[in-house]
């Protein structure tokens with residue numbers, strides 16, 4: 001984003017100049033010492049400068065947009081943080097729409113792993129609950 005910062009700085013500069021011209025134009029128009037002809041000439045000049053500034057500002061904004069697009073694309077090009085099943089650290093580009101950290105293969109592995117872990121936990125929980133329920137049932141029976 002080295003270029004983008006420079007472009008932004010110039011863009012701000014042009015916008016400032018444009019704002020200054022707007023003030024100057026208003027001052028000239030309300031200046032009682034200037035003749036109508038002088039005012040007309042000054043207004044014509046300022047409006048022409050303004051038009052040029054607008055072209056330059058539009059151009060800079062367009063370039064800035066391209067720069068930002070490029071920067072986003074570059075930042076997206078990162079290597080997956082996952083590990084393959086057999087081949088160690090993954091070297092694929094991280095590019096899934098779901099996560100910026102994993103490639104699609106590792107993301108599938110990861111999600112499968114999470115699902116498996118959840119299944120195990122749920123089974124474990126079900127077994128434990130049933131044991132507790134069994135114990136409670138025995139206690140209840142014993143109290144009767």
Ligand SMILES: [Zn+2]
Pocket residue numbers: 080081082083090091092102103104105106107
């Ligand atoms: Zn990967």
